[in-house]
Amino acid sequence: MSISEIAKSIHASPTLALNEKAAILREKGDPVIHLGGGEPKSRTPVDAILATTGILNSGEIRYTPADGIPALKKAVIRYTDEFYDRLVAPENVLASGGAKQAIMVALQTVLNPQEELIYPAPYWVSYPDMAKLCGAIGIPVLPEDGTFYPRLSDIEQRVGSYTKAVLINSPNNPSGAMYSEEFISDIVQFCERRDLYLIMDDIYHRLIFDGRKRLNPFDYTNKPIDESKMIVVNGVSKQYAMTGYRIGWAVGNRKLIETMANIQGHQTSGPSVLLQKAAVGALNGIQSGVENLRATLENNRNVMMDQLNSFEGVKVTKPDGTFYCFADFSVYEKDSNKLSEFLIDKVQVLTVPGAEFGVDGYLRLSYCGAVKDITDGIERMKWALDPNSPNELYIGDRKLVRDWT
Numbered sequence: 001m002s003i004s005e006i007a008k009s010i011h012a013s014p015t016l017a018l019n020e021k022a023a024i025l026r027e028k029g030d031p032v033i034h035l036g037g038g039e040p041k042s043r044t045p046v047d048a049i050l051a052t053t054g055i056l057n058s059g060e061i062r063y064t065p066a067d068g069i070p071a072l073k074k075a076v077i078r079y080t081d082e083f084y085d086r087l088v089a090p091e092n093v094l095a096s097g098g099a100k101q102a103i104m105v106a107l108q109t110v111l112n113p114q115e116e117l118i119y120p121a122p123y124w125v126s127y128p129d130m131a132k133l134c135g136a137i138g139i140p141v142l143p144e145d146g147t148f149y150p151r152l153s154d155i156e157q158r159v160g161s162y163t164k165a166v167l168i169n170s171p172n173n174p175s176g177a178m179y180s181e182e183f184i185s186d187i188v189q190f191c192e193r194r195d196l197y198l199i200m201d202d203i204y205h206r207l208i209f210d211g212r213k214r215l216n217p218f219d220y221t222n223k224p225i226d227e228s229k230m231i232v233v234n235g236v237s238k239q240y241a242m243t244g245y246r247i248g249w250a251v252g253n254r255k256l257i258e259t260m261a262n263i264q265g266h267q268t269s270g271p272s273v274l275l276q277k278a279a280v281g282a283l284n285g286i287q288s289g290v291e292n293l294r295a296t297l298e299n300n301r302n303v304m305m306d307q308l309n310s311f312e313g314v315k316v317t318k319p320d321g322t323f324y325c326f327a328d329f330s331v332y333e334k335d336s337n338k339l340s341e342f343l344i345d346k347v348q349v350l351t352v353p354g355a356e357f358g359v360d361g362y363l364r365l366s367y368c369g370a371v372k373d374i375t376d377g378i379e380r381m382k383w384a385l386d387p388n389s390p391n392e393l394y395i396g397d398r399k400l401v402r403d404w405t
């Protein structure tokens, strides 16, 4: 069978594959602990549910404009005013099938084949394949100082004549690092000076801890939005725990947004009206759920840090936000794929290998689930990896016996 060169270069999303693996093992009755998840467990906000049932009951479920329904654009305009202090027009807003699609169509809009997209490492698993889907080249940049907090000099060194765009995700999946104000300000101004597109993947921007101040990239530019090459992406998936609704959006200059809408119009058309209405409900409704989720995640982060700090040999930087941490397990195994396989096989704990995020020797561990999953999961991992562990471990009435050293 002959498939295209681009198609051949695309890998399955490792995080989606892991979710499937966990579901299959659970169906078999295995006591899986999923520390690889990428979605909060809180319920959909009630205002989102009511908005969906309203339109569902009308029995009139039709196509929507390719760039989104006016009510969602209006809600995004209000959101942008509140959180980014920018008054934008409906023509500056595109509603998409998740932040994922918003990023994808932004990249398809700006990247020519062979051009380069720069992003700091560790990076979200989809960025390299998204660049490949455009025939372009993803360039990960690992901060030189050994932290996961990039500085402008890290990026600057990699910018060349093929560089077209920079993609920044802060707070970051997988490290939980919220990049410094200095870096955000520097990167906005640098991209303007060098005439580069800057895509800000802000999907976790409200899920931050320890009283940190949210950073707003628009604070560091004087350009009117229609002269700017910055595109800000956001969505309802994480902050409202609405991953299954698949609604995200992009805010940017109207020429870009128009082109993004043209592309989306041929890909999927506008997102489902049901789901857009749900997003409107969430954005315009009672907001206490977001703060509850944020506070729960901060508590879970603290539990995860306590567990990992007492894990002999494991090194981890305390996350500033998100619901992930990225821990260095290289003292046990340098090949993170092997280690992740070992942990699922031996103690049914699901983790995501660091290699998928561009840094081997690490595992991404999520704390978006129950506290008990965090404590039990790390307990099992310690048992599996510490050679001085007792020979047996009970999981419920199941007895595990160490048959490895």
Ligand SMILES: Cc1ncc(COP(=O)(O)O)c(C=O)c1O
Pocket: 038, 097, 098, 099, 100, 101, 124, 169, 173, 201, 203, 234, 235, 236, 237, 243, 246, 247, 248
């Ligand atoms: C950094 C980052 N960007 C974008 C997305 C996609 O979000 P959505 O569900 O809105 O497509 C995710 C989801 O895991 C993510 O971690």
